[in-house]
Amino acid sequence: MSTVERIRGRVIAVAGGANGIGRETATLLARAGAHIAIGDYDAAAAQHAAAELAGIARGYDLDVTSSESFAAFAASVESDLGPIDVLVNSAGVMWVGPFDAEPDAAARRQLDVNLLGVIHSVKLVAPKMRARSSGQIVTIASAASLLPTPGEATYAASKHGVLGYLKAVRTELRGSGVNLSVIMPTVVDTALAAGTSTGSAAMLQPIDVARAVAKVIERPRFQVTVPGYVGVAHRVVDLLPQRLQDLILARLVPDQVASVDRKARSSYEEGITRGRDG
Template sequence: MSKTVAITGAARGIGLATARALKAKGATVVIGDIDEAAVAEAAESLGVTGRPLDVTSRAAFAAFLDAAEESAGPLDVVINNAGIMPIGPVTDESDADARRCLDINVHGVMLGTKLALDRMLPRGRGHVINMASLAGVTYTPGLALYNASKAAVIAFTEATRLEVRGRGVQVSAVLPTFTNTELIAGTRSPRGQRNCEPEEIAAAVVELIGRPRPQVVVPKRLGRQVRLGTLFPDRLRQAIARRYGLDTIFLDFDPDARKAYDTRIRTARP
């Protein structure tokens, strides 16, 4: 794969797995993350270029993309992966958490998309991939902020795709299910279901770059289930949620197990 790819939030989790998978396919990869030490370590381990990046800052994001193109050449793909997931009762979520979640998950994706399009549209080629979530189309108690942010990412990505189609640039959204990263620390899996691994999401991204589509659900089977679920009456959807434990997963969690993650997403600065 002779592509030049920039990935945000790639010091760990899905971003890191995606960087590793793309590098293995022959892509030239540049990674960014707000955690300067972690992104430097990740970059060294992968043998790629890594730079600190605050996706909420236009100046920082533009500098990251400029540096990526200076070191690796014109970007073929920009993957807006950076995101955070505060959980718990909506009345317990602070205003600061709400603003930070939307700043990173929504405004960061919007900013990355606009800056990428500024580069790609004049060239008439490129691919912007925004990491959304099934949480953007399936709503869960205790996950209101994250649900809202990912719903916004899905809507923004699709509207942008429609706006630029026919101009040589692809815009896609990836919607993973529960994935074994720090985001779900202290929670349990839905009953009878297996969480995805970051490598599975990475494989879907690699496939998407090779065959662009508007939207990809991981795993694919859940895409059909979600579409069918929209036809169900509310009472049936609630019964299904109770069956799988989705009504309490993000309300009944282990705060001690989430402490390190919660501290990091509230205090991380480049």
Template sequence: MARELRDKVVVVTGGARGIGAATVHKLLAEGAKVVVGDLDVTPARDWKALALPLDVTDLAGFTKFLDEVEGRLGPIDVLINNAGIMPLGRFEDEDDVKTVHQLEINLHAVIHGTREAVKRMRPRNTGHIVNVSSAAGKAGFPGGVTYCATKHGVVGLSEAVRAELRGSGIEVTCVMPSIVRTELAAGIKDALVKTVAPEQVAEAIVAALKKPRFDVFVPKSVGVLNRIGHLMPRAAGEWLTHVLKGDRVLVDAANSAERANYEQRAASSAPGADEAYGFKA
């Protein structure tokens, strides 16, 4: 039997745009009580969701945000750690600021959010944590080295937490989309796998909440390619990726003029980390 989402309290970080926004709308259609957490909640002000400012790199602020959600709506049933950035460029040209921003938003915030969710859900023996990783969490792509590292971290975190929570009543899901047609993917062209719409990822997330499972690949063919790749000798897999130009996807996008607006917004997406590390705005 599919689980009912009506009246469930669901928190979506980075919920005002992209995959997060599409997921919010799908959840609202299911009758869930949805909370949008984002640096800029302006796009969500007219939605039938509670929109609260959230900087996931301000860990104390993240905790207070979750406290406020529970104070206003009751215990959190589902936490979707969706907030993430993907600045692109040659690894040796990446400065510490860009590295820290990715580590803090894409990984540290997911660790913190997951831990906070476990603390709140374990006493009730119920709950569901969804961590949005990427197909880049299963492979390495030139042009997005640190991004790949953070997404590998999310996959490993999710696997380990799931094992630790076995029998607790808390479900863990790890979502691994290919390139999704959002601002984050500006300048990226179809390669090994065609790009997908954020609504497709949202549908997969909602489906996993109704019928819990851990691995969620979007599209499903990403999972098939991942399994095939792991069966092949490394040299053969790398050769095939090169022939299909999978190793050019992020590199070519990094050099495109289409990414300028996104890269600028991503650079200002971690004020809490900037303050903690003493980076100048």
């Protein structure tokens, strides 16, 4: 069965879908015939994005940091479009800089959006999928889920947490018919990554991640890195002595403390500390 055949007619909800990776993912899946629900902190932007999609699409207000908001979103989608077949968690924020210079508000926001947002979604959506013996939750995490990332300490903690949480839940859901997938890209050209370095990897575009999402819907897998070689390299390097690991990773992984362009990130990070999603 082709990707289009697996996607056509399915209800796919994209949390954080008004911009960046989420919007590109919604666009790609809509073209393949999915019925799309876009949830976003900016409800007007979600509705605007949905109006531009092919086929059936709706936009909704969604604050992923609130379980009540997520429950209302899921209920609205089910009422308007039907049960959610696939949920894509795409909301995310990132503060960059030395760990001891990070504002407490930025740290809390990253944990609330990046980690608790995923936890809320899984707790609310997965049980209904399990009751139907069918469904998939695809979460956009980060290569920072695996790699040491100077200048992204709390962001990395949130993404490590996402991977750890989903590993545990996946074990509980084994045999239930519900698939969990984690997409872990390197640096993607979005507002979240403005002013940061890519290290040894080329800058990804949102469409690269969207294609990975479509592919994992076609053929479910748990862990997917983008580019694919990152996962292989991580497994190989992890077998080496710590000193050698440190030397190799220092060449491969960007040091955002040393390279970040603070001016390019000032507006975005001000929004984070004020409680807005990126």
